[in-house]
Amino acid sequence: MNVKLAIISHPLTGPIFRELVEEKKLNDSVLYFEATFGNLCPILATIREEKNIDVIVTAWGHAAFLGDLNIPVVLIKVTSFDLLNAMSEAKRIDRQVVVMRYGTPFENLSCYSELVDMKIVSDCYMDRQDAREKIDRYFRFGYRTFIGTSLMCDLVSEMGGKAIYIYSKDSISQALDNALQLAHSRREEIEKREQFRLIVEHSGMGIITTDKQGVCVLVNSKAEEMLNMKRSELTGRKMKSFWPISKLAESLAHGEPYTQQIETIHRKQYLVDYIPTIVNKNPSGCMIVFQDFATVQKAERTIRQNLYDSGHFARYQFCDIIGQSQEMRKTIHLAKLYAQNDSTVLITGESGTGKELFAQSIHNASGRKGKPFVAINCAVFTEHLLESELFGYEDGAFTGAKKGGKPGLFEMAHEGTLYLDEIGELSLELQSRLLRVLQEKQVRRVGGHNLMPVDVRILAATNRDLNTMVLQGKFRQDLYYRLNVLHLKVPPLRERPDDLPHLIKSLCAKYGVADQADEIVSELLPRVQQYGWPGNVRELENTVQRLVVVKQGESFSEEQSLSDIIFYDLSIGQLTFTSSSDNSQQGVSLVKSDKTEYPNLTEFKKQNEREMIHQVLAKCNGNKTEAARYLGISRATLWRKLNF
CATH class of the missing domain: 3.40.50.10660 (PrpR receptor domain-like)
Structure with a gap:
């Protein structure tokens, strides 16, 4: 920071000043003037023209003639040491x-x-x-x-x-040092004041400051524009003459801020913050920051739309979770408690139980609602691709890296929630990187050097037993404890059979047959209650969707539709499915109707799939596209099942 000093010296002190300026290397920071007592007029004119002088250094006599320059003056002070030196010299004479x-x-x-x-x-x-x-x-x-x-x-x-x-070199040197310190402090204060002015003027929000008596002191340009009044009209006026006084008076009286207040001024609504100025623990004024309420609402809509367009938003809430059983009520209640806390949540449960539904609901019930909800399935990426997705990468970090780099999901989820599905599929190396981010709350992009702070809540989910994986050395114990701060176990569908009718009706509404919901429930319920649902709600949804599609076809009898098409994977007509206490994870026992054990489940399924596909193809006159649509699979999947 370059400062400028003006030295006004008498010819007697000129040599001392010049010597000190050289010693202190101040040649670029000093304007030097010499004058005798009272002869300062030309010097004062030059100083006024300069306009960038921070401090003047001079002696007592010259200071009296500086007038109204409005520039700080540092005087050369006479010290006791100066007096003693001068008297000692005088004593040698008289x-x-x-x-x-x-x-x-x-x-x-x-x-x-x-x-x-x-x-x-x-x-x-x-x-x-x-x-x-x-x-x-x-x-x-x-x-x-x-x-x-x-x-x-x-x-x-x-x-x-x-x-x-009387003046010594030490006194003059001290005056120069004091002047430099004052000049730097003054320049810093001027720069801060200018920065504050720019912030106030260009904040995009109306800003008004008041004194303790509620008199308007400062008004920025945005406030002038929003109130349609000039600052000259507002400054010095009592706020109550043009502003609602209730919250302002409370803030000034008690020194408490009041934020997100809605005030009506000139028939227009504003979102207002009242922030008291506290000096020596007492309110000395108030800063009022306000925005057009309609503009705020429009901005919020834009943010929400951007989040929606990017896919980084949570669609579901707790009211969207279907479940009246005691097990589900307990789980939902616990999840609502977790939503009020910002700690990491580990959500466990079998595939298809709705773990992400709970994750989104927790986010939407938390203080991070409206902020990004970023989800990633850790099982579908290779290790290196997952690393770049999570942490981002810099330009040129690897072959094929996007020019300019790319932010990772941690950055994109800043101030929001990051949902890590299938967390048990992470490699040990990525587990270590994830643990470091969770501990340090900082992320470094792949190929980068800078650490970026991130404020992200982690929700992780898995259908695997992480505790067993820890014992097997497949999952880091420290990461497990870091994730398992709050634990939510989503019950499988077989443990809440009372929810089946509600789920089926909800799915019927989703697929446009709400008017047939009671009929479908009565058709399905006796059959589905016998089954253990290893695919849980996702499998139930596929079954209902298949039924809806098949019931729209005219070439299938009801019996054939139910037995052959809807449950072709389950073979209800040939097999009986019952709960098994020996396998709590899948909960299904597969036996033939004559109670003899079937030797190979995989071959059994393949054989029945082929038979069912050929039946559907025959009904569809060999049209593979139509057959794939009826079966709820893609044409490529149909081709693969027929040929392998």
Whole structure:
């Protein structure tokens, strides 16, 4: 930060100033002027033209003539050390001395008289004539040695006396140091004030400040525009003459902020924050920050739309979760409690139970609602691709890297929630990187060096037993404890059979057959209650969707549709599905109707799939596209199942 000093010196101190400027390497920071007592007019004109001088350094006599420059002045101070040095020099010449300066005499010189064993007289002068007359008088009284400042020294020398200049090099050096410190502080203060002015003027929000009595002190341009009033009309006025006074008065009285207040001014609504100014623990004024309420609402809609367009938003809430059973009510209640806390949640449960539904609901019930909800399935990416997705990468980090780099999901989820599905599929190396981010709350892009702070809540989900994986060395124990702060277990569908009717009706509404929901429930319920649903709600949805599609076809009998098409994977007509206490994860036992064990489930399924596909193809006259649509699979999947 370059500062500028103006030194106004007498010819007697000029050599000392120039020497010190060289020593302190201040040549680029100093404007140097020399003048005798009272002859400052040309210098003052130059200083006024400069306009960028931070501090003036001068002696006592010159300071009286600086007038209204409005620039801080640092005076060269006379120290006790200066007085003693000057008196010691005077004593070698005479036993009596006059100490004289401009304006006011030096005080308490009697103590120096005893110390140096001299007669010391202290006096002052007000102008050149006064100084000459007093010096002449002291000459008549026998005084020939004088200690003082520049004018006195000049006159004494002219009149034949001995003059000792009172300022030392140390005093002048100290004055320069003080001036530099003051100049830097002043420049910093000016820059901060200008920065504050720019913030206030260009904040995009109306800003008004008041004093403790509620009088308007400052108004920015945006406030002028929003209120359609000039700041000259507002400044100095009582706020109550144009502003609702209730919350402002409370803020000024109690020193408490009031935020997100809706105020109506001139029939227009504004969103207002009242922020008191506190000095020595007491309110001394208030800053009022306000925005057009309609503009705020429009901005929120835009943000929400951007989140929707990017896919980084949570669609579901707790009211969207279908479940009246005791198990689901307990799970939902616990999840609502977790939503009020910002700790990491580990959501466990079998595939298809709705773990992400709970994750989105927790986000939407938390303080991060409206902020990004970013989800990623850790099982569908390779290790290196997942790393770049999570943490982002810099330009040129690897072959094929996007020009300019790419932010990772941690950055995109800043201030929101990051949902890590299938967390158990992470490699040990990625587990280590994830653990570090969770601990440090900072992320470094792939190929980068800078750490970026992130504020993200983590919700993780898995259908695997992480505790067992820890014992097997497949999952880091420290990461497991870091994730498993709050644990939510989503119950499988087989443990809440009471929810089946509600789920089926909801799915019927989703697929546009709400008017047939009761009929479909009565058709399905006796059959689905016998089944363990290893695919849980996702499998149930596929079944209902298949039923809806098949019931729209005219070439299938009801019996054939139910037995062959809808449950072709389950083979309800040939097999019986019952819960098994021996397998709590899948909960299904597959046996033939004659109770003999079937030897190979995979081959059984393949055989039945082919048979069912051929039946559907026959009904569709060999049309593979139509058959794929009826079966709820793609044409490519149909081709693969027929050929492998």
